[in-house]
Structure formats: C-alpha cells, structure tokens
Amino acid sequence: RKEVEQDPGPFNVPEGATVAFNCTYSNSASQSFFWYRQDCRKEPKLLMSVYSSGNEDGRFTAQLNRASQYISLLIRDSKLSDSATYLCAMNGNFNKFYFGSGTKLNVKP
Amino acid sequence: DAMVIQNPRYQVTQFGKPVTLSCSQTLNHNVMYWYQQKSSQAPKLLFHYYDKDFNNEADTPDNFQSRRPNTSFCFLDIRSPGLGDAAMYLCATSSRVQETQYFGPGTRLLVL
Numbered sequence: 001r002k003e004v005e006q007d008p009g010p011f012n013v014p015e016g017a018t019v020a021f022n023c024t025y026s027n028s029a030s031q032s033f034f035w036y037r038q039d040c041r042k043e044p045k046l047l048m049s050v051y052s053s054g055n056e057d058g059r060f061t062a063q064l065n066r067a068s069q070y071i072s073l074l075i076r077d078s079k080l081s082d083s084a085t086y087l088c089a090m091n092g093n094f095n096k097f098y099f100g101s102g103t104k105l106n107v108k109p
Numbered sequence: 110d111a112m113v114i115q116n117p118r119y120q121v122t123q124f125g126k127p128v129t130l131s132c133s134q135t136l137n138h139n140v141m142y143w144y145q146q147k148s149s150q151a152p153k154l155l156f157h158y159y160d161k162d163f164n165n166e167a168d169t170p171d172n173f174q175s176r177r178p179n180t181s182f183c184f185l186d187i188r189s190p191g192l193g194d195a196a197m198y199l200c201a202t203s204s205r206v207q208e209t210q211y212f213g214p215g216t217r218l219l220v221l
Contacts, residue, residue: 008149032207043199043212044152087151091207097142101151 003027003092006100014108017078021103023088024070035062035073036087038102044087047073078107112136113213115200121219122190130185130216132200140206141183143175144199146215152199158183159206187218195220 006023013019033050048055050062050071061074071088085102092098113134122128132141140159144152155169158177172194174186187194197217201210 004151034209041197041217043215045212046209049209089210097154097206097210099144099151101149 003098004088004090004100006088006103008101008103010104010106012106012108013078015078015080017107018074018076019078019105020072020074021086021105022070022072023100023103024068025088025090025098026069027090027092028066028069030090030092032091033062033064033071034089035060035071036089036099038085038087040085044099047086075105078105080107080109083107113200113202113211115198115213115216117216118214119217119219121221122187123221124191125189128187128190128218130187130198130200130218132183132185132213133181134200134202134213135181136202136204136211137180138202138204138211139180140203141177142201142203142210143173143183143185144201145194146197146199155185157206190218190220192220194218 004025035047036044037047038044048057048062050064055062059076063072083106085104087102088100116131142157143155146152154166156165156175172188177183197215199215200213203210
C-alpha cells in the first residue's frame with residue numbers, strides 16, 4: 001500500500017466552481033501535512049500547511065481528518081489560474097517525507 | 110531574495126557519461142534533499158542531508174551519489190546515467206526534517 005494516495009484526476013471544472021480533493025495516508029503517526037501546487041514542468045510550490053484545526057487562506061481551505069487518515073483541499077470560486085497539479089505531502093517514520101503523485105485540476109472558461 | 114537555486118536548468122548527457130547537478134540555498138536551512146520526478150509521478154526522495162549527516166533512501170540506486178561540502182551547497186552526481194534516469198531532479202531545503210520544504214526550479218535531465 002502506498003504511503004500517500006491521491007486521485008490523479010483530471011478534475012475539469014468551470015470557472016467559479018468549488019472543487020475539493022482528498023489525499024489519504026497510511027501512517028497514523030504522521031504529524032506534518034502540506035499541500036503543494038505544481039505547474040507543468042515547474043517545481044512544487046507550497047500552497048499551505050494543514051493543521052489539526054484546519055487552515056484557510058483566501059479561497060483555499062485545508063482540513064485534516066485523523067480518524068479517517070486523510071487531508072482535503074477545497075478551492076472556492078475557481079480561477080483559470082488555479083489550473084495545476086496539487087500534491088499532498090506529509091512526514092512519515094524515520095524522518096521520511098512522502099509526496100502524493102498529485103491531482104490535476106483544469107479550470108475552464 | 111532568499112531562495113533555492115539549481116544549475117543547470119537543463120542538462121543533456123550521453124548514456125554512461127557522468128553528470129553533476131548543483132543546488133545552492135540562501136535560506137540557511139539545515140536539511141537539503143534531492144528528489145527525482147518523472148512525468149505524472151510523485152517526487153521520489155533519493156537522499157537528504159541533515160547538516161553533514163547523509164541519509165540515503167534504501168531504493169536509491171548506487172549510480173546516484175551526493176555531496177554537501179557546506180551548508181549552502183549540495184551536489185547530485187550520476188555516475189553512469191541510463192535512459193531511465195531522464196527526469197526532473199529537484200532540490201529542496203527545510204529548517205528541520207518535518208518542516209515545510211522549499212524547492213528549487215529543478216534540473217531537467219535528458220539522456221541520449
């Protein structure tokens with residue numbers, strides 16, 4: 001079983017839509033969780049950290065559900081510029097750090 | 110601006126010809142990482158340094174080596190690149206292992 005799993009998508013949504021992605025993880029001991037955004041042929045860039053209490057930054061909301069072992073990212077009022085691949089990441093045992101393979105989002109006019 | 114810099118951005122090499130990729134950082138972070146990322150896949154951690162303490166992932170091929178001569182610089186050496194080593198190589202840094210990682214722009218390696 002993979003440490004981190006994401007639906008690869010693509011999620012095709014119209015501008016203005018609300019879209020949500022989940023990322024499941026297998027290591028219940030994981031403490032640090034993140035969402036990164038990666039544009040085509042570019043490096044991942046930190047979008048937001050995910051705290052136990054949730055985290056909101058403008059149109060973006062991240063949540064952590066420890067009981068079900070997943071994190072989520074909600075994007076409201078999608079913009080064309082939100083089109084990208086969204087990677088989740090988290091720490092594991094023995095100082096390891098794991099990335100998901102990403103969920104591709106296409107926002108269409 | 111504080112940042113993570115990778116050189117070169119694009120590298121073309123021949124099958125079996127050694128290549129070195131470099132990474133430098135002005136963030137003064139303790140931890141530096143090297144990842145390999147292939148199309149539509151997750152970044153795959155090759156190794157990381159916590160200060161001078163080198164940590165190799167168990168499935169990183171022996172063909173890949175790394176050096177960190179000082180806090181600011183880290184190098185990835187691919188001793189005998191194969192066609193399967195063509196990928197984006199990403200360097201990242203963090204202040205501690207469990208903290209946010211900041212990525213450089215990557216080096217795209219092509220093996221002919």
